[in-house]
Amino acid sequence: MDSLLNTDRPPVFCPGCAHERVLHALDQALIGMGLTGRQVVIVTDIGCSGLFDTFFNTHAFHGLHGRALTYATGIKMARSELTVIVTMGDGGLGIGGAHVLSTCRRNIDLTLLVLNNFNYGMTGGQCSSTTPRDAEVGSGFLNRLEKPMDICQVAGTAGAAMVSRVSTYDEGLVRHLQEAIAYDGFSLVDIWGICPGRYARQNRLTPRRIADSIAELPDLSSFKTLNDRMEYGRAYRQEAVLQDAPPDPVRIEPVFKAPWKGRREVVVLGGAGQRIVTAGELLCLAGAAAGCYATQKNDYPVTVMRGHSVSEVILSETEIEYAGIENPAVVIALAAEGVGRRKGMFGRLSPESMVIRALGVALPPCGATVVDIDFKSKQIKSPDWALASLAVLARENRILTMAMLKKALELRYSEGVLEAALTVVEKTNISRHFNIS
Template sequence: MSAADPASSALGITASPSSCDTENCPSYVVPGTLPFGFCPGCGHIKIAGYIDQALRRLNLPKNQVVLVTDIGCIGIIDKYYDVNAFHGLHGRVLTYASGIKLANPDLTVIAIMGDGGAGIGGSHLLSVARRNLGITLIVANNFNYGMTGGQHSCTSPLGAVTPTTPHGNLDMPLDLVRTLQPSKPSFLGRTHVFAEGQVDMLVEAIQAPGFALVDIWDFCIAYYGGRTTLNKGAMEHMMAELEMPAGVLYRGDRPEYSQAWHALHAKEGGRSAPQGLQVVGRSRLDRKVGIILAGGAGQKIRSAAGLIGAAAIMSGLQATQKDDYPITVRTGHSVSETIISPHDIHYTGIEDPDITIVLSQDGLAQVARKLKKCSAQARIYADETLAGSIETPGRVIPLPFGQTAKRVGKLTIAAVAFGAVLAVEDLFPVEVFEAAARATQKAAVAEGNIAGLRAGLELGQSRRSV
């Protein structure tokens, strides 16, 4: 269809010069697969043909095109085209398409779903439009869940009679274009299967640099179309009644997300990617050791446990960490279970801890039951204000962790406590802990934890006789 075609102009389409004469360019449909496997007379058949014509017009390399679909009647469409395809869960089309486009921005990614998928994946639809990610979304909008029995969908018109709205739909239908327009994507268009100029609209949408939506009003011959008369006149009347006009309704010029993302990260080229932890010392540990840090919010329990694990790895050991804390992260308990071992660790839980560090009443309340059942060989390093509250067959070692941390910095209490433990327990070299702090934390935080560790070492060495 030429740029001067009146039907195309009526839809507000600016036709691009054809890359290939549609009639002479080979079809993208896999030979021998026709007819399309939709119900006889289904509007999806028309949409499938329009997509083929648009691909032929653009003459794109087949290995550079990806069709992404989901569960739903329209979802079977991907198998008919001789291009790459990805088929996934209902409503999740745009999540898969986003990953594909971000991984390879040079691909032409075309997502296809029905109004059911648009409703189920509505949050994904909003997110992709906000990002203006370079995906073309074609919505085969037939106003019902045709795959599961014709139930009403998010686009079913007011008064629509379906199995789930037998007396007429009371929900206002979702206007996909107006919903997405505030996000200023690259292209928003609406049409219906009886309209002229659909191929031109699809071509422009596919060529749009950022996110493009083509909302194609369709009909379901088995269910919703069988309960109403959705011909050309009925479609146009419904559009007028709902004030949802056809045509190219928005063109935006925001940067395309994947290109902008890669450009942003290219500016950080001098910053190296995170590196794995390197072994810088050797532990003499010959057995698995389970360590529990039991404290409260703000005591940097998880950070300290992470340092213990990192130091263990940098000493040639294996390590795991499991954390427990309430959703109110700035109040309540904070408990971390860390296992270090010279051998592989196949279970990350600690039933009978070898070492427990107790730093707050909240933390003690969380581990009290476990301490009551622990072995007599267990060592419990507790702040001196809490030691008298602990019921355990294990050995309780009271130390002034809180008072010591006040001199160094109150956020270092967990590092102070572990320093005292390290002075008594032969777990790994002290200098490896310091190296782990510098390798995994910001300089100021690392130096604070190292100061806490050293204060704890002095505390532990002075109390080794206990």
């Protein structure tokens, strides 16, 4: 094969665009290295450089602006035998700068070709992260306020070893590309070129000026020695085999029968520190022990030590296609923060629903049966109220049985914590203390 270019999709760049020269140079580099289309992945994002994936008969991935390196990383980690090449413009370079830095630090075996024409050529010629301060561009004076980024210096400082800069018009472009692709680790080639459709209309830029400008910049070869290290994917696999194998997932055999038919929804409303999410998990485990399908959705703020905590659980005899709570059979209300978070739900509760409320917690008007429990009189502390509420439900054979709850505790807790949890459960033999309104 003498070319990997897609004859059904010939290049459509503007006449004189530097990108087309890079396209043909990359094709020559790949063929010269003996690579076939099945061995190569071209990963692109948005912009004129993002057209590369359609012009090659190779594997391809086209993604979001600035994100190409994230997709390429996943591909390379999953299929280490593939040669993964990323094309990105100076626009995507600026938008995806954090991803560029991460890839430099990792040293994963990818080749990033930065098709650098100093502007957002596809969207109007606005300034990019590499636009010179004295350039005339479509975004007015903005580039005069910023210092252009030298991506090679940034990449080398971030940990990239194979960093090079070359003109699109350099006779050694193919050789530069081959050296970058062959390098065992992350390589970056900053390829300077002319955008005739936008940038060159207002800025005098020629191949000679590009060559002279590159010649004036510092040498980059020291980064190869400074940052030399094992390629990320190989180092990762080397470390991974030394790790202890993770335990197999716990298989929960259905050994009980649920005390209901169909689908049951439970909402637990509390505050930070009340182990609301853990209570939801225990409900799911108890349901699984009875052969039920289970879903759990949790709601709490980023300030996990303050504010509301909500857990919504669905248990069903059949597969759960929709995990939204529509008609909860039980609501457990343990703190004002959680109640306030779901206050609109109470007006929709039916008389068949039950609300277990910690004594003193105010509720919005509702038509459900309300059961008040004085946890403090039984010396049950606030972090254990949610577990105690499950125990109350279990003693009433509502949602779960006591056997289901104890099985869930055994699945969830180690021996010492299990004993403490069972002690809390024993304290909930308090049916005579119910106040039903």
